[in-house]
Amino acid sequence: MQVGVLTGGGDCPGLNAVIRAVSRRSFARGHEVVGVREGWRGLVDGLFEPLGPREVSGLLPRGGTILGTSRTNPYRVEGGVDAVLEHFRGAGLDALVAIGGEDTLGVGARLYGEHEFPVVGVPKTIDNDLSATDYTFGFDTAVSICTEAVDRLHTTAESHNRVMVLEVMGRHTGWIAVMSGIAGGADVILIPEHPVSIEDACREIRHRHDRGKTFSIVVVSEGYELDGLEDAGETDEFGHVRLSERGIGARLAQEIEQRTGFETRVTVLGHVQRGGSPTPRDRVLATRYGLKAADLAHARSFGRMAALHGDSIVDVSLEEATSELKMVPDDWYEVARAFFG
Numbered sequence: 238m239q240v241g242v243l244t245g246g247g248d249c250p251g252l253n254a255v256i257r258a259v260s261r262r263s264f265a266r267g268h269e270v271v272g273v274r275e276g277w278r279g280l281v282d283g284l285f286e287p288l289g290p291r292e293v294s295g296l297l298p299r300g301g302t303i304l305g306t307s308r309t310n311p312y313r314v315e316g317g318v319d320a321v322l323e324h325f326r327g328a329g330l331d332a333l334v335a336i337g338g339e340d341t342l343g344v345g346a347r348l349y350g351e352h353e354f355p356v357v358g359v360p361k362t363i364d365n366d367l368s369a370t371d372y373t374f375g376f377d378t379a380v381s382i383c384t385e386a387v388d389r390l391h392t393t394a395e396s397h398n399r400v401m402v403l404e405v406m407g408r409h410t411g412w413i414a415v416m417s418g419i420a421g422g423a424d425v426i427l428i429p430e431h432p433v434s435i436e437d438a439c440r441e442i443r444h445r446h447d448r449g450k451t452f453s454i455v456v457v458s459e460g461y462e463l464d465g466l467e468d469a470g471e472t473d474e475f476g477h478v479r480l481s482e483r484g485i486g487a488r489l490a491q492e493i494e495q496r497t498g499f500e501t502r503v504t505v506l507g508h509v510q511r512g513g514s515p516t517p518r519d520r521v522l523a524t525r526y527g528l529k530a531a532d533l534a535h536a537r538s539f540g541r542m543a544a545l546h547g548d549s550i551v552d553v554s555l556e557e558a559t560s561e562l563k564m565v566p567d568d569w570y571e572v573a574r575a576f577f578g
């Protein structure tokens with residue numbers, strides 16, 4: 238068999254570990270592995286590179302993706318889908334392992350549904366917002382980075398009697414904010430799924446200061462809505478606005494300072510959350526997902542995605558995984574809320 242592998246959407250730590258695992262298991266079966274460059278763009282434009290044992294050596298701890306990535310959507314490129322099918326056939330590929338989030342895997346699900354395209358998926362995103370899996374790889378690393386930031390902000394906040402606002406990624410969901418906020422002991426956590434008003438957030442901060450505390454830490458997810466915040470007009474090929482442009486952290490800090498009178502500063506972590514080496518947990522998860530995806534490709538179980546249920550790696554339909562986003566449930570937010578104020 239010739240197995241193609243692509244990485245699409247925002248990069249995240251662990252992509253290379255998946256490429257390594259897919260390749261190693263496929264080599265062991267006598268299959269060949271071909272890297273598709275830059276996500277779906279590689280199939281639209283025919284950008285391939287053979288992957289052999291040498292190419293996939295040393296990848297386990299390496300961040301980013303050796304294949305490159307893009308947010309290209311073949312359904313938004315004229316003749317894009319035909320080009321994907323043609324280049325796939327032309328390269329002699331029998332199966333494709335697509336490693337991506339809702340957008341990349343959404344394209345895979347659609348191609349499978351409409352053309353029986355032989356694709357299997359691996360759930361990637363620091364946002365952890367894919368359905369049908371308990372966790373995506375990359376999330377644990379992002380949470381570790383954000384938690385370290387919360388820890389570091391504590392000491393400087395305390396020295397200066399300040400409120401510190403930390404803006405973290407997550408686009409439509411607040412998984413990173415909630416998990417790093419709980420782990421770091423944030424005093425208020427603001428996420429899109431469970432809107433707490435700015436006045437209620439300030440009440441929590443005042444309450445904390447009334448109890449004798451002289452500083453507070455607020456973690457806000459980039460997708461949190463605040464009146465008067467404008468989206469930048471530009472969208473990507475999947476219709477997403479660039480949330481970092483809205484500056485939610487800065488606006489929130491301004492509001493908090495005005496309403497409470499406490500000196501407030503903002504830190505925006507940005508792409509630091511996606512960079513660098515994966516945590517051990519993400520390396521292991523990415524490796525298990527990669528092996529499962531190679532097994533699915535070998536068995537020609539297409540239209541499926543590797544997923545984590547409890548401690549087990551299972552497979553689920555790509556359609557189920559991409560039909561809706563996985564939001565932070567009430568009980569998780571309640572854990573966070575127990576420590577507000």
Ligand code: F6P
Nearest residue numbers: 247362363364406407408480511
């Ligand atoms: O989906 C992953 C993610 O990092 C989001 O959390 C964030 O909103 C977005 O990608 C940023 O995208 P870009 O890398 O295109 O700025």
